[in-house]
Amino acid sequence: MREIIFLNGKFLSKKEACISIQAQGFQYGWGVFESMRAYKGEIVYLKRHLERAKISARAIGLTIPYDESKLKKFILEAARLNGFQDAYIKLIFSKSEARVDTIILVKEYFPYSAKRYKTGLRACVSSLRQNELSFLAQHKTNNYLFYQLAYLEAKNKGFDEAIILNSRGYIAEGSRTNIFLIRDNEIFTPSLECGCLNGITRRVIFDLAKRRNININEVKLALADLYNSQEAFLTNSLIGVIPLASIEKKMFRGRRNNYSLSDIFIKGYKSLLKI
CATH class of the missing domain: 3.30.470.10 (Aminotransferase class 4, branched-chain amino acid transferase, N-terminal domain)
Structure with a gap:
């Protein structure tokens, strides 16, 4: 065609x-x-x-x-x-x-398989750092080299995604995604002040959480917070919501035990789209 x-x-x-x-x-x-x-x-x-x-x-x-x-x-x-x-x-x-x-x-568009939405993606920590003080971090500009280099770094290491920290060492976002962490049945995500894009699907997750009376904490998250989480998931407008299976060598326990609070949002998002 x-x-x-x-x-x-x-x-x-x-x-x-x-x-x-x-x-x-x-x-x-x-x-x-x-x-x-x-x-x-x-x-x-x-x-x-x-x-x-x-x-x-x-x-x-x-x-x-x-x-x-x-x-x-x-x-x-x-x-x-x-x-x-x-x-x-x-x-x-x-x-x-x-x-x-x-x-x-x-x-x-060729979406991930149903199996991949169960097993999740693998991520590494990027060597690049987000400038959270720049207003450009809040906008998707055509100068996208920073994110492309972070993504290529991850792919060259055999990972699916790169997690980017800001200049102060807090988690900002993925090279192509927003990130949510789950610890002790609480959900956390980097605040916008950390330099992440206010993604469309990120906002939909907040809508879904509100409907289910689930609170999402927008806070500063250190890398240790990610390593100490039981689960994590990633969002963007193409993939929707998908689990993060691991960060570097750390596997998330929630995926291993076949229990996932992430599934509430994965299934909820698909239900909205009627996929």
């Missing part, structure tokens, strides 16, 4: 879709993006993604050239034209010489 890309109001083939190499977005990563999942013709939490994109664009001095209703129409049409039942959609706003380029990319 031919790949269709949306660029500045037009649906084009991959060969036709071009941007200027003089653009500030190309040269400096001046722009923002959102990663979304389309499932059975529905864009998961589209409104929340569009709201965050607008806030992030404004924070770095960009004005999005389309209103929310038009963007929704373009995204749905791009998903339809590419024809995937399960798709990864990337919405990009990038500074050009005289405008803000709007780009929508659609790729087929």
Whole structure:
């Protein structure tokens, strides 16, 4: 099937879709993006993604050239034209010489197997450190090299994900995920002040917890807190919610004993999406 890309109001083939190499977005990563999942013709939490994109664009001095209703129409049409039942959609706003380029990319998405959602992912601690004092930590900018290098470091070591600490040694987030820890039936997650992105799925976890009268503690978490947890799980807009099986050589006891508070959120999230 031919790949269709949306660029500045037009649906084009991959060969036709071009941007200027003089653009500030190309040269400096001046722009923002959102990663979304389309499932059975529905864009998961589209409104929340569009709201965050607008806030992030404004924070770095960009004005999005389309209103929310038009963007929704373009995204749905791009998903339809590419024809995937399960798709990864990337919405990009990038500074050009005289405008803000709007780009929508659609790729087929291959989710983890049901078995992987039971066994979980393996993570290491990244050697890179997040600057929690920078306002950019709160936004998904197109200059994503920091996170890409952290992820590649993990993959090169044979892990699935990298856990990033901030400059003060507290846990910030994963290279592609937010992280939640479970200890003595209490749930903890890094506060936003620690330098983590306020992920869309992170916020959904708070919604699910509130419905079930489960408290989530937003706090500063040291690496020792992670090692001393019985369980942990990771979230993002593509994978949803998935257990963290281990950090370095430490296996989480909750997974070994076939008991998991994480399952409440894994199953709850899938129920919301009707997956």
